[in-house]
Amino acid sequence: MKTIGLIGGMGPMATVDLLKKIILSTDAQKDQDHIHVIVDNNTSIPDRSEAIWEKGPSPVPQLLESVNRLTDAGADFLIMSCNTAHYFLPKLQPHLRVPFLNMIEETAKYCVSKQINHVGLLASGGTYTSGIYNKIFANFNINVSVPDDAGKEICHKIIFEGVKAGNDNYNTQPFQSVLQKMRQEGAASFILGCTEMPLAIKTYNIAGHFIDATQVLAESAVRFAGAPCKSYL
Template identity: 55%
Template structure:
């Protein structure tokens, strides 16, 4: 099988979550049947949202360094555990020979195949502002709703003050209220469009119908590498 390279550090817990999903998505009964995976947990990569808002340096140089290290370690394909980082992927790919699997594109394809028409995006402010999800979903004929401004602040705070701060006692009740409000506006399912959000769902026991973009990415990577996939993505019986 091929070797998967994980560009990590954005953030560290989300990197662990992505690797775990790759392992769980692989049908294997012994160590040797799992996929060879290499990780560069590069915490020197600048904050992606701050760059998009013009408040920080570009993450591209450090992302390229990570990609080059992963290539040297034998990666045949690279996956990025950070949704917002995909905004910079076209620029990075121009400077790197090793191919990437685009999490945003693959998540949109999955939702279209499952017959979803209206989805809600739970992501960092940078990911929402970048429009990378909205572009891909509208391209495939779906409607993607973002949280309203005040709601987005609540989601963003949960990501940064909750998950990134490893705060297990964070009060996520306001975030749960955001989900209920978006469902009332027609959202059929929520895209977990930040690698910290699926972690938040588990940490804070959020309730809803969720499509985990990290899970989509992990399963695509396993298939690309030649492994047999065990899928845990939600399937619709009324497609």
């Protein structure tokens, strides 16, 4: 089997979540049936949203350090536990020595396989600003609804003031209103387009039909590594 290199630290709990999903998605009977995963939990990577808004330093130098550490350590292909960081992938690609599985492309392929052609996007402010989901999903003829500016801020806050801050008593009513508005626009399914979003949905017991981009990437990585996959999608 191929060895997975996981660029982590964005954030640490999201990294653990992706690794756990890889392990749970591997159809293994014993330790030796699992995939060799090398994790670089690089918490020094600057905030991706701040960089996109030109309010903070670029994460590219630290991302490249992780790329090289993992490749030198023996990773056969790379994945990244941050949706927003995929905005910077074009700047990484000229330096890659091994394949890179793109979380957003894999999620679009999953939607096509399920004949889903209209989704709502739940993401961080940086992901919304970057437009990466809209651009890639357009190539697959999938319509992406996004919240208005106030709704985007609400989605950003549940990530940063809820999950990242470890706030178990976060008020989700504004977030629920954002979901309802996108449903009215025709989005029956929602892309959890930030690695913390699945944690938010689970932590705060939010109901709906959600497509976990982290789970999609985990299962794609298991298959790409050459291991038998148990699907939870």
